Amino acid sequence: MFNALPVLETQRLSLTGARHDDLKTLQEHWDDPLVRRYLFDDQPVDEALAKVVLDACLDGVQQGHGLWLLTERGSQDFVGSAALIPTSVAAEYEPLLKGLLEPMISLAPIRWGNGLATEALSAVLGHAFKTLTVASVAAVNHLPNAASERMLLRAGFTALSEVAGPKYRLRTFIIQRHAWLARHDA
Numbered sequence: 001m002f003n004a005l006p007v008l009e010t011q012r013l014s015l016t017g018a019r020h021d022d023l024k025t026l027q028e029h030w031d032d033p034l035v036r037r038y039l040f041d042d043q044p045v046d047e048a049l050a051k052v053v054l055d056a057c058l059d060g061v062q063q064g065h066g067l068w069l070l071t072e073r074g075s076q077d078f079v080g081s082a083a084l085i086p087t088s089v090a091a092e093y094e095p096l097l098k099g100l101l102e103p104m105i106s107l108a109p110i111r112w113g114n115g116l117a118t119e120a121l122s123a124v125l126g127h128a129f130k131t132l133t134v135a136s137v138a139a140v141n142h143l144p145n146a147a148s149e150r151m152l153l154r155a156g157f158t159a160l161s162e163v164a165g166p167k168y169r170l171r172t173f174i175i176q177r178h179a180w181l182a183r184h185d186a
């Protein structure tokens with residue numbers, strides 16, 4: 001049982017558990033056309049939709065999963081969001097993903113291309129495998145989202161299947177705890 005998500009640190013980022021009063025910051029970030037393109041199938045993200053997503057993430061906190069805000073260590077400038085959440089839409093298309101957790105990483109576009117997403121994903125996977133000790137973590141990528149696919153492969157995910165999705169085709173991925181630990185303890 002968790003009262004709050006732990007603060008996670010990477011070389012350049014702090015990941016702090018999201019709170020209800022982060023809604024406006026998250027809504028504006030997720031509604032950026034470049035951020036919502038795949039993450040929200042290009043739907044505008046108004047306050048109501050952002051609240052549904054934030055509330056669903058906050059519901060997982062006692063189980064140790066949910067949503068973190070990414071800030072730059074030192075300056076505390078907002079960088080983006082990272083989540084570890086139960087698979088939902090993806091599991092409707094790929095039943096092997098049912099019951100697993102999946103990460104969701106989004107950075108403000110001005111921050112793209114500097115390896116920060118890779119750092120955030122590594123912190124979230126460390127939490128999943130070392131703190132929650134789950135056996136495996138799923139991931140889903142919209143096929144045209146090349147940066148996200150590279151980020152997943154770089155973290156050690158293996159492709160599982162390619163399935164139809166609500167808007168784009170989806171590629172599903174999985175990573176096992178023992179494989180992740182072997183890479184990170186090496």
Ligand SMILES: CC(C)(COP(=O)(O)OP(=O)(O)OC[C@H]1O[C@@H](n2cnc3c(N)ncnc32)[C@H](O)[C@@H]1OP(=O)(O)O)[C@@H](O)C(=O)NCCC(=O)NCCS
Binds near residue numbers: 119150
């Ligand atoms: C997906 C996202 C988080 C990646 O952020 P990023 O800052 O580009 O990620 P990184 O700098 O850590 O790079 C990750 C990998 O993608 C590669 N990459 C980055 N942009 C790329 C592009 N346009 N095409 C192909 N590869 C790209 C990088 O070279 C790196 O691979 P490497 O380590 O093998 O060199 C960012 O694009 C984003 O926030 N997108 C909007 C939200 C989203 O779609 N999230 C995905 C759902 S989880």
